[in-house]
Amino acid sequence: MKFLIVLVIVLVIVALAQLMKVYELSSKLRNKDEADVTLGETKFNAGMLLVFYLTLMISSTWMFFHYGPRPGLEISASEHGNDIDFLYDANWIILLTVFYLTQTLLFVFAIKYQKKKGRKAVFFAHSTKLELVWTIIPAVTLAGIIIGGLLVWNKITTPVENAEVIEIYAQQFGWNARYAGEDNTLGNSDFKVIETNNPLGVVTSALIDTKEKLWKEEIEKIEKQIKEEGELTPDDKLEEMVEKVERLKRQIIRLEPLRRAQTPETDLAANDDVIVKELYLVKGKDYEFKFRSRDVIHSALFPHFRAQMNCVPGMETRFTFKPTISTAEMRKMPEVIAQYEKTNEKRVVQGKEEVEFNYVLLCNKICGSSHYNMQMNIVVVDTQEEFDTWYAEQKKSKTFPILVGLEEPAKEEDKTEETIVETVMDSTAVAQVQ
């Protein structure tokens, strides 16, 4: 294969070289000036310009009709999404008009004023009037675009009162979501207390005490070990142990600010939080999403809801939206049915499982090797009752006992981070299959 590729390249080059030789000899015979564009060349290129222009116009028009301005995402599932879609349509009308107009002028002029013997170009160096026209017209159009855009922008970014708070927490390569519970207030959280069964690092006073105790015990253990076996252990191992002790000591010191931030209210706020791996939303309810990340920057993209926000380690970002169409309703939309019929036809041929429409949250900021598969399933239900049934189930779930039973923190210190990632990946895989 390698040989074949090289052979083809070599052959192409040889063929080109031969062609060039023939061409050069013949043009030398005719004593042609290489710089001068001949009549034949002018005709050829003018024809090509025309063909290209027509192809560009026809194919771009066809694509706009065939794919539309939001292929596969025709229906906005959120309230503000309709405003965005409307703004898109308005902008596309302006932009496409300008596109067709200017490309037409460009290509028509380029073709029409091709070189002709005896023609002298018109000496037309400037015209203040014309220049003013094409400064003012774009300026006015842009003013319209800016005003339209900012009106919707302000509407989207204005906080909504009494929205239900949900935290979205990103990590390589999965999502966790935390419902704020009955009080609609999220408990404090901190990356330093993250562990397998507390993936969001939710903080309570009890947890801080337990952590401190555990870490102190571990320090004691290692220090004892150093004392007893220190002389027998190899240097690098010993160094590692000393380092670990120092790290733990630092961590204990860094717990102090957390402890100070903790009040009985925040403890209560944390205790009714519920962590889930799949997002359930109720149609017609306002949601305020708060985004955080534990490792690198991620971006939470909700394509069907026209929402996106970065998740940045060390800070909290927000986005508010109101879902307006439930998953069940969406599955009955003719556009969606048509799209998924086609999709499934192909999937069957490819030997893949058939799929149903689902809302999805995906990562849209490069975050590492599995960036392309970092997702969370979203279900929009029609009624509060449906949601409550699911929510009650989640509360009972023992997946994250730390929140339900803070009294009994697990002692899985040796469980590595990789296994967490695995479980996250597993559950998203499950969500996808569903």
Added chain:
Amino acid sequence: MGAHTHEEGHHHHESFITKYLFSQDHKMISKQFLITAMVMGIVAVILSVLFRLQIAWPNEQFEAMKFFLGDSYLSEDGLLKPDRYLAIVTIHGTIMVFFVLTGGLSGTFSNLLIPLQIGARDMASGLLNMLSFWLFFLSSVIMIYSLMVESGPASAGWTVYPPLSILEKAIPGSGTGMTLWLLSMTLFIASSLLGALNYIVTILNLRTIGMKMTRLPLTIWAFFVTAILGVLSFPVLVSAVLLLLMDKSFGTSFYLSDIFIGGEALDASGGSPILYQHLFWFLGHPEVYIVLLPALGITSEIVSTNARKPIFGYRAMIGSILAIGFLSFIVWGHHMFITGMNPFIGGIFVFTTLLIAIPSAVKAFNYITTLWKGNIHYTPAMLFSIGLVSTFITGGLTGIILADATLDIPVHDTYFVVAHFHIVMGLSAIFGMFAGVYHWFPKMYGRLMNKKLGYAHFWLTLVSGYGVFFPMHFVGLAGAPRRYYSNTEFAFLDHIQDLNEVITIFAIIGGIAQLIFFYNFFHSMYHGRVTTQNPWRSNTLEWTTPVKPIHGNWPGALPVVHRWPYDYSNPDHEDDFVPQDVPLKEGEHSH
């Protein structure tokens, strides 16, 4: 070897080393930049075809991957590894933006044309100029070498956002590969700064008699503003890069805070990853114009020459270059609309960004009016310039969508963005570069490039360029994020996979078409037809220099300038061009 030694036009013997390697002659340095950039360009094009293969047919093995990348990039089942996919995407972007379109474009044409078009013997400092090239060369070598390190090259995207670019635990490429990336970029920036300072000083101080600022060809105006942008913005990137290096290697936390990775909480606290983005885009956005303005300058010159008409609105063109240059410094926030930026600040960036559309529109309309009632010679350079105007419009229009914070929300970081900037910055700038090479090849090698091959190259490149990036808009509008190893994990993206295949096919055609250019370039270098004195019948001063380039540019005294460079088809003159060194006729007014 200052310029003064050549005042008398003496030609002295040069050894191979001083002539071809450590040359201080701006024309040789320009050729060195061009050829280095071409080699870098091949690498970047090959990488792009490889990752396009992966996107279009994610589950298939390709011999080409093994052939070009080697086994270390492939997993056991012969597929490209996901983190190496990101690595080649990163290096493709870095090479194209910095090494081809910044170093290559400015390095080649600023060096070649500034002394020739302003009537100077050489750059203000030949030594700095030489250093600038060799730093560029060194940084190119390091960037290519980083592709071969065991843990892979930098993989966090060409913008190398921390924390991903800092934490080796987050992606292997952030180890040695990233260190080499930072090293290479630091050298690159040093090269770029030395070059830019030299360009500015040369343009301000070494113009020949009569060459007023308002008689400068638009190429020089574009190079001038580009150099100023570079001098003001690249130092900010240096600081961003140095802080990144310190975070990575010396345990500081400028960009890091609250990170839990690999099972442990890092000590870093108080930093902000967003700070990096501000610093990066403070360079990054002017960088777009550093790439674009020289291409627009080259186009102005070529469109005017080949339409045999004065460029329409010369002063408006200068004004729009200056306006674009100024505005480019206050728009960087539009890259960060969804980073949690204060919505009010976001609104301000919407406003400033959309303002740029006005000078851009003026430029586009002025090009079109220049063609009106012209007498257009379809040289390959002219065709590429027409192509540039077309892509500049197409790509510029989608920029209006992305500049609008509201409209940006659903398409931010999707293929819509990729399509937009590849058309407006990638295609336009590379078209400008090709146009420049075809047009000024005679000034580099004293020969002409083959026209027929030029046509083949142009048409294939234009068609495949549009073929790749026009459909890509729809991939983005369908919600497909960029930098995805494959779209197979999301069923809602299944229906645009056909488009992805079409795009890849065009990418392959476009890649292969570049072989024609390379063949033409190197063949014409030795076997092209020897050029006449002024093959395009152009007005600018470079065509008054001898056909065979000499050190010092003009054998006798420097030419004296009497008029602006766009006296094409002037009704007062018989010929359809009047070079700048032709004295005014009696009663004729200088423009």
